[in-house]
Amino acid sequence: MKKSLFLLFALSLFLMSFQCDDEAEGTIVQNNFKATVSNASLTLNDTLWINGRLSSQAFDEAIGDSIPYAFSNGDFFSVFRLKSADNEGNSMDAVNNFEVINEGGIISEPGVCPNSGLSIEGTLSDDSSEYVYRIGLKPTMEGDYVLNWNFAETTITNTDR
Numbered sequence: 112m113k114k115s116l117f118l119l120f121a122l123s124l125f126l127m128s129f130q131c132d133d134e135a136e137g138t139i140v141q142n143n144f145k146a147t148v149s150n151a152s153l154t155l156n157d158t159l160w161i162n163g164r165l166s167s168q169a170f171d172e173a174i175g176d177s178i179p180y181a182f183s184n185g186d187f188f189s190v191f192r193l194k195s196a197d198n199e200g201n202s203m204d205a206v207n208n209f210e211v212i213n214e215g216g217i218i219s220e221p222g223v224c225p226n227s228g229l230s231i232e233g234t235l236s237d238d239s240s241e242y243v244y245r246i247g248l249k250p251t252m253e254g255d256y257v258l259n260w261n262f263a264e265t266t267i268t269n270t271d272r
Contacts, residue, residue, distance in 0.1 A: 139178075140170040144186040144233070146260065147268045158212065158247040161188075161258075165233055165242040179239075186244070186260070187221070189228035193255040204228075205256060209248040216244025228261070 142165055149160040169180035192205035204226040211218065217232040233242030250256070260267055 138172040139180065140172065141180065142166045142169065145268070146186065146188075148258070153250055155250055155253065158249045160245065160247050163216070163231060163233055163242075163244040167235060167239055167241050185217075185230050185232035187228060187230045189259040189261060190248070191227075191257045191259065192252075193257065202257060205254075208252040208254065208256070209250055212247035212249060214245040214247065216246065218244075218246060228259075 144163045144165045147162045147164075153159055163186050165186075167179060168177040170176070171178045190204070190206045190209065191202035192208055193202050195201070204224055206220065206226050206229060211229065216234055219230045219232075220226075221228055221230055229246070231244045231246060233244045235241075236243050
């Protein structure tokens, strides 16, 4: 009996030793959105178009290659209208000063400050190579506005500059 218990104990130690090996965990490196902004100056009849693109592939460090990846993250930017400086700052939330035109992607407003910005999730392109969005901002009120991308990783390009 003692021999059986000793054998069972030794066998359990042997089997558990395989569970302690450090397994190589793959790190998935995601790409970032690249946003292109048209027109630097607008009138009330103009539309500022914002196009976003993101590869549908991510880099898997464990295998050293790109893999298809279902992205759940989106792009987010704030819209502010400049005002004379006071004790509360020099800008105010201003999404409501624009007509938002959606030509691709899923747009939602953040819950905390619903007039402060837009969260955009790209939709998969027809050839499944990238996630894309296209939105337009048409001003409904004159003023000086600032767009601020909240993710430093987003690359922004203005074709007019």
